[in-house]
Amino acid sequence: MNLAAEPVFRRITGWPPISKTKCAVFLVVLLLASSFFGCSKPQAEGAQEIWRFAIEETQGSVQDTYAKRFEQLIEERTDGEVDVVVYPYGTLGTSDHILEQLHNGTLDFAMSSPGHLGKFIPEVQVFLLHFLMSDDEAVNICALQKPEVRAFLDKLYLEKGLHFLSAISEGAMAWTTREAVRTPDDFDGMKFRVMTSPLLIAAYEAYGASPTPLPYSEVYSALQLRMIDGQVNPVFAIEEMSFYEVTDWLIFPNHAYFIATVAGSPKFFERLSPSRRELVEHVINQLQGEIETIQQRFNRKRLESIEERKPEMNVVRLDEAQRARFREAAAPMRKKFIELAGERGQQLLRTLRAAVTDCAARN
Numbered sequence: 001m002n003l004a005a006e007p008v009f010r011r012i013t014g015w016p017p018i019s020k021t022k023c024a025v026f027l028v029v030l031l032l033a034s035s036f037f038g039c040s041k042p043q044a045e046g047a048q049e050i051w052r053f054a055i056e057e058t059q060g061s062v063q064d065t066y067a068k069r070f071e072q073l074i075e076e077r078t079d080g081e082v083d084v085v086v087y088p089y090g091t092l093g094t095s096d097h098i099l100e101q102l103h104n105g106t107l108d109f110a111m112s113s114p115g116h117l118g119k120f121i122p123e124v125q126v127f128l129l130h131f132l133m134s135d136d137e138a139v140n141i142c143a144l145q146k147p148e149v150r151a152f153l154d155k156l157y158l159e160k161g162l163h164f165l166s167a168i169s170e171g172a173m174a175w176t177t178r179e180a181v182r183t184p185d186d187f188d189g190m191k192f193r194v195m196t197s198p199l200l201i202a203a204y205e206a207y208g209a210s211p212t213p214l215p216y217s218e219v220y221s222a223l224q225l226r227m228i229d230g231q232v233n234p235v236f237a238i239e240e241m242s243f244y245e246v247t248d249w250l251i252f253p254n255h256a257y258f259i260a261t262v263a264g265s266p267k268f269f270e271r272l273s274p275s276r277r278e279l280v281e282h283v284i285n286q287l288q289g290e291i292e293t294i295q296q297r298f299n300r301k302r303l304e305s306i307e308e309r310k311p312e313m314n315v316v317r318l319d320e321a322q323r324a325r326f327r328e329a330a331a332p333m334r335k336k337f338i339e340l341a342g343e344r345g346q347q348l349l350r351t352l353r354a355a356v357t358d359c360a361a362r363n
């Protein structure tokens with residue numbers, strides 16, 4: 001699989017083309033340097049194995065809380081024989097770099113969001129579709145755990161050299177912008193940052209915006225320098241990345257949820273003993289239940305924190321009539337998804353929709 005880390009590397013650094021070997025050496029040096037300079041704790045005494053887990057968010061985030069809890073449970077249940085080292089966002093590069101390192105087995109576990117992963121596994125962009133999931137987050141959480149959805153993802157990930165472990169919701173997406181957005185017309189010409197998936201670019205084009213794909217680490221400065229006028233993320237991230245400081249409107253369209261996936265390296269899983277494999281599965285299952293309560297608390301509390309720190313921030317929840325206009329404008333996104341993800345994308349879309357309907361009926 002070509003994960004195209006080198007073009008990404010070049011885009012970020014602006015350096016001339018380099019060979020694949022040099023690129024691999026750069027990534028390994030980055031990993032070693034980040035361990036050496038204390039981005040993570042030193043290897044625990046008595047540990048026989050190190051498991052490396054990279055996340056796409058900073059310390060104190062939903063993904064960080066997930067990974068730290070994973071670390072705690074694994075270390076406790078192996079009596080310290082396993083030392084889990086968590087690499088927060090930035091220490092190993094962007095989401096694309098993390099994915100590359102998971103794929104080549106330098107990392108054992110990583111968080112991988114469809115908003116970036118969608119470039120390599122087009123079908124996972126199903127989680128980016130607007131107005132697809134339920135308005136009730138509990139229904140979506142139930143749908144993500146359905147065996148048929150998981151089985152589909154298992155297969156897709158394995159084909160691309162990744163081991164699917166879990167899909168979690170990190171909360172409803174919200175827009176932060178310099179100007180008010182209540183209808184698609186308000187997006188007209190707005191330079192709007194999206195994650196790097198081609199489907200997201202198509203979605204905001206359909207709203208009339210001028211979408212700008214950027215890595216997470218560049219969003220704050222791009223807003224500050226007015227290279228972009230807005231961005232979209234769950235509220236906990238808007239608070240911890242301080243995006244609210246450089247925008248004036250916080251808008252809840254309730255159009256999509258931020259879904260992240262937890263993945264492993266197939267090489268790592270092949271080496272694992274059956275009992276360790278069972279342990280990982282057990283811990284992942286336990287965390288699936290725990291993380292949703294945690295993210296909901298984070299999103300609630302951090303909205304309060306934004307309102308306290310910046311009382312002049314305009315907080316708006318779109319009403320049903322306004323949402324209907326966006327739902328209508330988002331219609332071409334489905335066609336684009338099928339174009340990008342093909343027949344299997346269509347099958348995954350059907351499977352996910354059936355799971356949502358089933359979970360809604362049971363709730």
Ligand code: 6CS
Pocket residue numbers: 056057095113115116170195215216232233234237258
């Ligand atoms: O916007 C992004 O790129 C990132 N947002 C979150 C909440 N997590 C990771 C992702 O890369």
